[in-house]
Amino acid sequence: MRVKPIDEMTNEEFEDFLAQIQEAEFEQLSFPTFMDMLWALQAERTTEVIEISAKLVDGDLCLEALSDIPVRGNEFILGNKRIIIKWADV
Numbered sequence: 001m002r003v004k005p006i007d008e009m010t011n012e013e014f015e016d017f018l019a020q021i022q023e024a025e026f027e028q029l030s031f032p033t034f035m036d037m038l039w040a041l042q043a044e045r046t047t048e049v050i051e052i053s054a055k056l057v058d059g060d061l062c063l064e065a066l067s068d069i070p071v072r073g074n075e076f077i078l079g080n081k082r083i084i085i086k087w088a089d090v
Contacts, residue, residue, distance in 0.1 A: 005036060006036045006040040014040070051066040063075070074086070
């Protein structure tokens with residue numbers, strides 16, 4: 001099943017897409033399409049957007065909150081969660 005990215009769909013196209021998914025066999029759904037759908041469904045439930053910018057300072061990742069969440073270096077606190085951003089090995 002080949003579709004355009006969900007975030008580019010109109011509401012009507014998204015509704016049609018969901019109807020097609022309900023009619024299709026689950027095995028026919030590609031993993032990227034499934035993940036796009038999951039993301040879109042989660043995004044619909046979002047009530048607030050928090051932006052965080054990142055920059056390199058002397059080789060270290062430094063985050064800056066663009067809202068009122070606590071940020072220090074490469075970590076921030078969101079509710080009862082402490083989120084740490086690390087460099088991935090390549």
